[in-house]
Amino acid sequence: MYSSxxxxxxxxxxxxxxxxxxxxLLSLSDETLVLDNEALHSICTNVLNISxxxxxxxxLMSTCVGxxxxxxxxxxxxxxxxxxxxxxxxPFPRLHFFAPCFVPLASRGNQPYKAITVPNLVQQxxxxxxxxxxxxxxxxxxxxxxxxxxxRLSMAEVEESMLNVQDKNSRYFVEWIPNNVQNAVCDxxxxxxxxxxxxxxxxxxLQTVFQRIQQAFSAMxxxxxxxxxxxGEGMDEGEFVSTESNVNDxxxxxxxxxxxxxxx
Numbered sequence: 103m104y105s106s107x108x109x110x111x112x113x114x115x116x117x118x119x120x121x122x123x124x125x126x127l128l129s130l131s132d133e134t135l136v137l138d139n140e141a142l143h144s145i146c147t148n149v150l151n152i153s154x155x156x157x158x159x160x161x162l163m164s165t166c167v168g169x170x171x172x173x174x175x176x177x178x179x180x181x182x183x184x185x186x187x188x189x190x191x192x193p194f195p196r197l198h199f200f201a202p203c204f205v206p207l208a209s210r211g212n213q214p215y216k217a218i219t220v221p222n223l224v225q226q227x228x229x230x231x232x233x234x235x236x237x238x239x240x241x242x243x244x245x246x247x248x249x250x251x252x253x254r255l256s257m258a259e260v261e262e263s264m265l266n267v268q269d270k271n272s273r274y275f276v277e278w279i280p281n282n283v284q285n286a287v288c289d290x291x292x293x294x295x296x297x298x299x300x301x302x303x304x305x306x307x308l309q310t311v312f313q314r315i316q317q318a319f320s321a322m323x324x325x326x327x328x329x330x331x332x333x334g335e336g337m338d339e340g341e342f343v344s345t346e347s348n349v350n351d352x353x354x355x356x357x358x359x360x361x362x363x364x365x366x
Contacts, residue, residue, distance in 0.1 A: 114328065115322075115328050115331065116318075117315060117318035117319040117321075117322055118319060118322065118323075118328070118332065120315045120319075121315055121316065121319045121345055121346065121349055122345055124312065124315070124349050124352070125344075125345040125348050125349060127199075128196055128348060128352065131198065132184075132188050132192070132198060133184065133187060133188045133191065133192060133198045133200065134198055134199045134200065135166075135167070135170070135200055135202055135302075136199050136200060136201055136202070136234075136235040136308060136311060137163055137166075137202070137234050137235065138234060138235045138236040138311060139159075140236040141233060141234050141235055141236035142154070142159050142162055142163070142234055143159070144231070144236065145162060145207065145231070145232070145234070146158050146159070146162075148231060149207055149231055149232065150207060150208070162204070162207075162234065163234070165204050166202045166203070166204040166234060166300060168292075169204050169250055169252070169292075169298065169299070169300025170202065170250065170300050170302065172250050172252055172286075172288045172300070173250060173286050173288060176288050176290045187248065187302075190246065190248060190284045191246045191248055191284075191302065191304050192246075192304070193245055193246060193279055193282075193304070194355070194359070196352060196355060197245065197304065197352075197355060197356065197359070198304075199304070199308050200302040200303060200304055201233050201234070201235035201237060201239075201302070201303045201304075201305055201307070201308055202233070202234050202235070202300065202301065202302050202303075203226075203227060203232040203233045203234055203300070203301045203303075204232075204234075204298065204299070204300050204301075205223050205226040205227055205232055205298065205299055205301070206218055206222075206223070206226065206295075206298060207226075207232060218296070218297055220251070220255060220256075220259045220260055220263050220297070221263045221266075223251070223263075223297065223298070223299045224249075224260075224263040224264060224266075224267055224299075225267070227249060227299060227301040228267055228271070228301075233303070235308060235311055236310075236311060236314075237305070237307040237308055237310045237311050238307055238310075239274060239303060239305045239307045240274060240307075241307050241310065242274075242305050242306035242307030242308070242309065242310075242356070242360055243273075243274055243275060243276050243305065243306050243307075243359075243360050244274055244275045244276065244282070244283075244303055244304070244305050245276055245279060245282065245304045245305065245306065245359065246279065246282045246283070246284075246303075246304040247282065247283045247284070247301065247302065247303050247304070248283075248284040248285075248286075248301070248302045249264065249283075249284070249285050249286070249299055249300065249301050249302075250286045250287075250288065250299065250300045251285070251286070251287045251288070251297065251298070251299045252287075252288045252290065252291050252292050252295075252297065252298050252299070253289070253291040253292075253295070253296050253297030253298065254289055254291070254296075254297075255287050255297055257285075257287050260285050260287055261285060264283055264285055268283060276359070276362065278362060306356045306357070306359060306360035308356065309352075309353045309356035309357060309360075312349055312352060312353050312356075313353055315349075316346065316349050316350065316353065319346060319349075320346065323342055323346070329342070
């Protein structure tokens with residue numbers, strides 16, 4: 103959980119904490135779900151038209167994580183686990199961060215009142231305003247994607263709808279990773295909904311999330327602001343330098359793979 107905007111945080115050292123967390127996740131995690139406070143607040147305000155509370159934010163996150171783990175907990179046409187997810191979603195070991203979304207969105211205690219179709223769900227999945235990481239995939243390229251649909255749906259219709267989106271937006275998908283979109287369907291619908299979907303995107307646009315955190319970190323570190331809190335816990339300045347360098351390398355890697363061109 104990151105907050106890339108201090109407007110939604112009251113913790114002054116959050117840029118330090120966030121960048122140290124990214125540094126550790128790069129070496130200790132195999133796959134990471136990026137949940138961004140700024141994006142979650144934006145969903146509440148601009149999509150659900152509610153004033154965000156901790157309960158609303160937690161509801162969005164838990165719904166998304168629940169959707170992501172559907173195939174681990176219920177039978178489906180494509181049963182999966184975290185290991186298979188990592189194999190399909192992580193083309194390079196350090197680029198194991200996923201931008202998630204859940205559709206259709208609804209506030210706590212309410213259910214979507216509009217009739218939903220599979221093409222509607224797919225269209226919403228690729229809409230930046232529904233992502234729970236504050237980035238715009240149109241500013242980058244999809245390396246890999248995974249979707250989990252719930253409800254009594256036709257796998258053929260799901261595959262067709264996903265292929266249509268890929269064909270119409272092919273410039274946003276890297277062409278040098280074959281079969282980089284994975285789909286799964288679980289027949290058991292979510293309570294209160296006929297159909298829903300969870301979407302995970304490994305996109306180079308995630309670099310903008312890390313750039314905002316790095317810039318906030320750099321602004322504080324240049325002034326040595328609040329460093330005494332960390333030195334008092336045994337950290338030294340070298341750890342600040344190496345951590346910032348590691349995150350800058352991550353940002354550069356995203357840009358590198360975004361710019362890869364393939365000769366046809």
